[in-house]
Amino acid sequence: MNVDLDLLRQYNQSLPRYTSYPTAPHFGEAVGRETFRAEVWRANTAAPEAPLSLYLHLPFCRQLCYYCGCHMKVTHDPARIAKYLRYLKREIDLLAPMLSSDRPVTQVHWGGGTPTLLSPEQIRELGEHLRDRFRMAPDAEMSIEADPRGLTEDHIAAAREIGMNRLSLGVQSFDPTVQEAINRVQPERLTRTAVQWARDYGIESVNLDLVYGLPHQTPDTMADTLGGVVDLAPDRIALYSYAHVPSVLEHQRLIPEEALPAPTERLRLFKQALERLTTTAGYRFIGLDHFAKPDDELALAQDNGTLRRNFQGYSTRAGADVYAFGLSGIHQLSGLYAQNTKNLRTYYDQIDQDELTVYRGYRPTQEDRLRRHVIMQLMCNAEVQKGAVEARFNVDFDAHFSAALDRLRPLEQDGLVALRPDAITVRPPGRLLVRNVAAAFDAYLHDAAPDAQPAYSESV
Ligand SMILES: C[S@@+](CC[C@H](N)C(=O)[O-])C[C@H]1O[C@@H](n2cnc3c(N)ncnc32)[C@H](O)[C@@H]1O
Structure with missing residues (x-):
């Protein structure tokens, strides 16, 4: 894949990542x-056999990574983790009876924080608890995030026993200087061992997380990290752009700002990684930050137009409502977004009262659903067929989206999209800037006053 730096520079702006719409x-x-509650009941009655996707948030980490932008809490106290797990299980017990027991669970994801901060025994217990309360589909995609530091062979054995078939490991960078600056010293051999255990225990798919734009990162250290990663041959790679927002995340002030690569350097690191992964290493660029081997499910789903996007990133399990358990988790039903509290004390108090902890959300209008559909098609499948949208939503595409089409014309001139009478196609250079293409259809971005806009990260 060839990357035009000038184009990246020209279009690099703060935009949503569209894991949901509205965001x-x-x-x-x-x-x-x-x-x-009312929406869960309505959705469950309307489709009592519809598949389910379950997200479990395990917020604890043993140590603070200075770059971290995830919803996490540092702890060294096993009793704190044990308490959280007790409440998480009670939350599962509150919600599970609201869903028909016929509904197959086709996707499970444990995210964090660091789910593998749980002991192997705790992983087994939580996994069994889920299996007791839900019907897992035999081919369910089950994934867990792990930190190679502190990971043991028994963690992998436990994850496998409860059905986990995907493992996502945090790496970020293999360079010791970078690791020191981000307070995440993680010798490469730990990652190698973790990947080997995953393979030994029959975990089908391994993902490695990398970040570019970290302090002290240079083309040389990036080349070394990429070399090490390619050598491990993970099935998927996530390459995130470091989102540095110390005004919001105070701990990011511990990152030495003078050591951060300048904007052009960052883009160069991105270009370098993208070219290395998609040419000699043979990975497919799926979109945004995700790469997969060409025979991976994600790549195949993209080929046949069935790739979807949710808060967990890209997904092949279309049509499953996502139910989230734990602090800050976001439920994604087709008719409602709803988020659990981010406050641990509130979380415990409400569950003590046998209450769910949802505190905010959004009910998409018909117009939101239409725009969400178009945005997701562009983000996932790089194309939107106007006729299919018209049939599904009963609109005249060109008339309804005339403002969006006008916004896309300069992007067409720059070769990012093809605006055809029957379809909009994202062209290869536009795949890197797909957020800019999708944003043309975002009514909230264009209709709200500029100072009312939330802060989003930059496109690359
Ligand atoms: C919940 S964490 C990973 C799991 C595990 N806790 C670990 O540390 O290995 C998810 C991923 O988000 C990415 N990430 C976290 N903070 C970020 C930031 N500020 N900018 C970009 N990517 C970030 C990292 O690649 C990280 O591995």
């Missing part, structure tokens, strides 16, 4: 647990 900053407290 989470538009969620409001008009949606609370009563609205959520």
